[in-house]
Amino acid sequence: MPEPSRHYVGVDFGATKIYAGVFNASMKCIGTARFSTKAQRGPDAVIRRIGRCVQDAIDECDLDLKTVAGVGIGAPGAVDPQSGTVIFAPNLPDWRDIPLKEKLEKDLGVPIQVENDCNVNMLGVYEVELQSKPKHVFGIFLGTGIGGGIIINGQPYAGFNRAAGEVGHMVILVDGPECGCGNKGCFEALASRTAIFKQIKSAVKEGKKTILTDRLGKDLADLRSGDLRKAIRKGDKVVEKIIEDAARYTGVAVGNILNLFNPEVVVLGGGLIEALDDEMMPLIIKTARDHALPGTAKGIDIRACTLGDDAGITGGAVLARRCAKP
Amino acid sequence: MPEPSRHYVGVDFGATKIYAGVFNASMKCIGTARFSTKAQRGPDAVIRRIGRCVQDAIDECDLDLKTVAGVGIGAPGAVDPQSGTVIFAPNLPDWRDIPLKEKLEKDLGVPIQVENDCNVNMLGVYEVELQSKPKHVFGIFLGTGIGGGIIINGQPYAGFNRAAGEVGHMVILVDGPECGCGNKGCFEALASRTAIFKQIKSAVKEGKKTILTDRLGKDLADLRSGDLRKAIRKGDKVVEKIIEDAARYTGVAVGNILNLFNPEVVVLGGGLIEALDDEMMPLIIKTARDHALPGTAKGIDIRACTLGDDAGITGGAVLARRCAKP
Numbered sequence: 001m002p003e004p005s006r007h008y009v010g011v012d013f014g015a016t017k018i019y020a021g022v023f024n025a026s027m028k029c030i031g032t033a034r035f036s037t038k039a040q041r042g043p044d045a046v047i048r049r050i051g052r053c054v055q056d057a058i059d060e061c062d063l064d065l066k067t068v069a070g071v072g073i074g075a076p077g078a079v080d081p082q083s084g085t086v087i088f089a090p091n092l093p094d095w096r097d098i099p100l101k102e103k104l105e106k107d108l109g110v111p112i113q114v115e116n117d118c119n120v121n122m123l124g125v126y127e128v129e130l131q132s133k134p135k136h137v138f139g140i141f142l143g144t145g146i147g148g149g150i151i152i153n154g155q156p157y158a159g160f161n162r163a164a165g166e167v168g169h170m171v172i173l174v175d176g177p178e179c180g181c182g183n184k185g186c187f188e189a190l191a192s193r194t195a196i197f198k199q200i201k202s203a204v205k206e207g208k209k210t211i212l213t214d215r216l217g218k219d220l221a222d223l224r225s226g227d228l229r230k231a232i233r234k235g236d237k238v239v240e241k242i243i244e245d246a247a248r249y250t251g252v253a254v255g256n257i258l259n260l261f262n263p264e265v266v267v268l269g270g271g272l273i274e275a276l277d278d279e280m281m282p283l284i285i286k287t288a289r290d291h292a293l294p295g296t297a298k299g300i301d302i303r304a305c306t307l308g309d310d311a312g313i314t315g316g317a318v319l320a321r322r323c324a325k326p
Numbered sequence: 327m328p329e330p331s332r333h334y335v336g337v338d339f340g341a342t343k344i345y346a347g348v349f350n351a352s353m354k355c356i357g358t359a360r361f362s363t364k365a366q367r368g369p370d371a372v373i374r375r376i377g378r379c380v381q382d383a384i385d386e387c388d389l390d391l392k393t394v395a396g397v398g399i400g401a402p403g404a405v406d407p408q409s410g411t412v413i414f415a416p417n418l419p420d421w422r423d424i425p426l427k428e429k430l431e432k433d434l435g436v437p438i439q440v441e442n443d444c445n446v447n448m449l450g451v452y453e454v455e456l457q458s459k460p461k462h463v464f465g466i467f468l469g470t471g472i473g474g475g476i477i478i479n480g481q482p483y484a485g486f487n488r489a490a491g492e493v494g495h496m497v498i499l500v501d502g503p504e505c506g507c508g509n510k511g512c513f514e515a516l517a518s519r520t521a522i523f524k525q526i527k528s529a530v531k532e533g534k535k536t537i538l539t540d541r542l543g544k545d546l547a548d549l550r551s552g553d554l555r556k557a558i559r560k561g562d563k564v565v566e567k568i569i570e571d572a573a574r575y576t577g578v579a580v581g582n583i584l585n586l587f588n589p590e591v592v593v594l595g596g597g598l599i600e601a602l603d604d605e606m607m608p609l610i611i612k613t614a615r616d617h618a619l620p621g622t623a624k625g626i627d628i629r630a631c632t633l634g635d636d637a638g639i640t641g642g643a644v645l646a647r648r649c650a651k652p
Contacts, residue, residue: 078621088621136486148586152478159588160462163622166585171578171617174499183581183617252497255509259492260474260586262485291497291509295404295414296489 010316021313072319074120122149124315251287269305336642398645400446448475450641577613595631
């Protein structure tokens with residue numbers, strides 16, 4: 001009897017959702033499942049939910065765990081990929097030194113790999129979207145926060161303390177707005193979804209008119225990136241200006257990356273870019289090119305990630321394939 | 327008869343001076359020579375001066391060209407190291423596509439290597455000062471402008487268009503002071519010697535009192551980095567404040583490098599750091615560590631380059647040794 005074909009599961013594990021995808025050996029996604037994280041229930045409960053999400057995705061494809069060669073997980077925080085421990089996750093209460101790999105392997109009985117979510121996103125974009133062609137790539141992911149991932153000479157680059165790529169905490173406006181990290185003027189404090197929502201809420205408080213309040217009320221509860229796109233398309237000038245500023249700051253950040261790293265490709269992804277690609281990318285690209293030293297950006301590709309929300313599960317599957325026994 | 331021992335010559339070729347050093351095979355400097363550049367005489371005259379400077383340094387050591395296995399030159403601008411052509415040098419009139427290697431090899435009859443000056447500085451610091459031990463190093467050189475050099479996995483990292491490391495044009499203050507590059511708020515526009523001198527001259531125009539004018543007059547002609555150190559040591563508050571600001575901006579820039587690259591070592595060099603090491607380094611290090619994300623700067627060494635003014639000639643000799651035939 002022939003050996004059953006090998007599959008890999010990628011998991012995008014975030015503070016609000018768990019998203020799992022089953023991939024075949026050529027990294028085609030054949031089924032997914034999605035859970036809310038329910039982080040308030042604590043690490044053990046969340047780990048059980050990750051396990052169930054993986055099993056649901058596999059079941060969705062009419063497969064069982066025996067055909068799964070490995071699971072790769074992107075986790076939102078500092079991770080020790082050797083031990084598969086989540087050292088610290090700023091947006092998950094009680095996640096300190098949680099042996100995610102060990103617990104989940106006991107639960108599922110398949111090899112688990114854990115890495116930082118931005119590094120996993122980058123791996124997915126690099127191997128699947130970019131087909132591993134460029135040598136040096138910088139990925140910037142804009143969502144609740146802003147993170148990054150780096151490929152140098154075709155390999156993920158992690159730095160001395162495995163902390164490289166924290167592009168969200170690059171200061172681009174000394175003494176600018178306060179950032180969650182305690183410093184001021186970080187890129188994340190100017191152009192993340194959190195920063196944008198804050199700016200919109202202040203604008204509303206200052207009495208500026210936006211159509212967002214028509215549907216969501218004065219407190220703008222449940223505001224999402226997609227609402228911003230709809231508002232701009234309906235001609236909302238307040239939202240348009242705030243998104244324009246965020247795009248300009250992002251362009252400055254990309255310009256800095258061009259001057260510092262001079263990568264072959266800069267990829268922008270994350271929920272904000274996915275929702276506001278058309279509104280933000282042209283200004284990001286123009287600003288970045290204007291800030292690169294003359295001649296240095298020639299031939300460099302600055303693009304929105306086409307994998308969108310699937311970058312995380314794709315990267316997880318790539319990670320699982322990289323680490324699987326032959 | 328035994329083969330004469332091999333020597334290497336490193337040349338630090340700048341807009342104002344040419345400095346050549348002869349090194350033995352273990353990279354010990356055994357003699358130097360120094361010329362003014364006289365850039366206004368044009369490329370051919372300058373290339374002849376580089377040749378004479380190399381010959382004077384060799385003669386100083388009672389050697390002749392036959393014992394020289396190679397010459398390595400750091401040039402101030404964009405260089406194609408394959409052909410040894412200076413593509414463009416912003417501070418040298420008429421230096422566009424000048425085949426420095428070819429012309430100087432004809433002149434001297436020994437193999438010549440040419441590279442960008444910051445990359446050459448970095449190479450010298452890496453191999454001689456750091457003994458090639460750390461894996462990832464970022465060098466920042468503060469002088470008339472601000473440049474950088476990068477070592478990743480023990481090798482110089484140049485990027486896609488050989489333009490990586492342009493840390494001087496990292497924007498850290500959006501809409502800040504104008505930079506020579508045409509943008510605003512670049513690190514170089516805030517903390518280079520040029521930026522500092524500009525700030526001091528404006529302070530004098532605004533009527534602020536500094537002891538610098540006592541010796542140099544109101545126009546501060548011939549102001550040098552060393553004058554700033556002397557003024558601060560004599561209690562000059564105006565100069566002290568300007569240098570403190572420059573150190574703080576430099577610290578923010580180093581913090582950005584820690585968050586982005588997370589190298590093992592950050593080395594600061596160049597004329598400004600050499601002259602104002604004691605005045606600037608403590609605040610640079612404190613600010614950088616305050617800006618690194620918690621835990622990420624652990625064990626990372628932020629230091630002033632001890633090679634000082636000899637980083638360029640040392641790096642040139644290292645470059646020559648790397649490229650010499652065995």
